[in-house]
Amino acid sequence: FAVLGSAFLHALWNALIKTGTSRLSALVVLSILEVPTGLIVAAFFPFPAAQVWPWVFASGATHFFYKFFLTYAYERGDLSRVYPIARGTAPLIVALTGSLFLTDQLSLHEYLGVALLGGGILLMAQGVFASGENRRLLPFALGSALATAAYTIIDGSGARVSEQAVAYVAWVFVVDGLTFASVMLAWKGTGLLPREARAWGSGAIAAAASFGAYGVSVWAMTKAPIAVVAAVRETSILFAVLIGWLAFGEKLTRGKALAACVIVAGVILTRL
Secondary structure, eight states, X not given: OXXXXXXXXXXXXXXXXXXXXXXXXXXXXXXXXHHHHHHHHHTTSOOOOGGGHHHHHHHHHHHHHHHHHHHHHHTTSOHHHHHHHHHHHHHHHHHHHHHHHOSOOOOHHHHHHHHHHHHHHHHHTTHHHHTTOOTTHHHHHHHHHHHXXXXXXXXXXXXXXXXXXXXXXXXXXXXXXXXXXXXXXHHHOGGGSOOOHHHHHHHHHHHHHHHHHHHHHHHHHTTSOHHXXXXXXXXXXXXXXHHHHHHHOOOOOHHHHHHHHHHHHHHHHHHO
């Protein structure tokens, strides 16, 4: 239930990014507001030990690429198309690489569940080809998926080294926010910063939802196999499809409904 709540929060902050006129501007605002969010939470915990910081900086670097690719994917596609591709490929990558780099061992049915989940996600994304949508979103969405897989493995391990999952995520938010905002503002200029209070209000909500989503997920990774947590977290796709339908007027076709059923089946199988 904790990871399902995290999934909803993740879909919510992605939807908030889509409401802005500029996706890059919205993500810069989110990143700026991640810094005080992380510092406030970190103030309630001891300062991390030296062995934690390499994980924090590695995570910050991979989160930068995650946001970069996600920004340009959302510029070219709908929430209900980009999100499934960007989020859905990651659990498969984690499952395939996790056995090589992690101590977690998954059972056969857990691997089958992850594979079924991935199949449902790919089915969800098939509209890129079937509906004649902008195929340029694909390399950016897949790049985001690779970055997601990388930071999932890094943060699952880093949180275990830290032994304080919430504090670890707080410092990742500080490094991630500073890195992305600084690089983007240096590259594109301060014109990226919106003047309307509404944009900053949405950014604050998105930052809080993002922290809640990821904090719960990383905590869960200290309690269960990382690949399984990553797979269950991808139920955020169901929430994203519903938000896309109800808030943005995106079509809920039979293909999307079928894909949603396959995704749910995969999640159930990973938890048996």
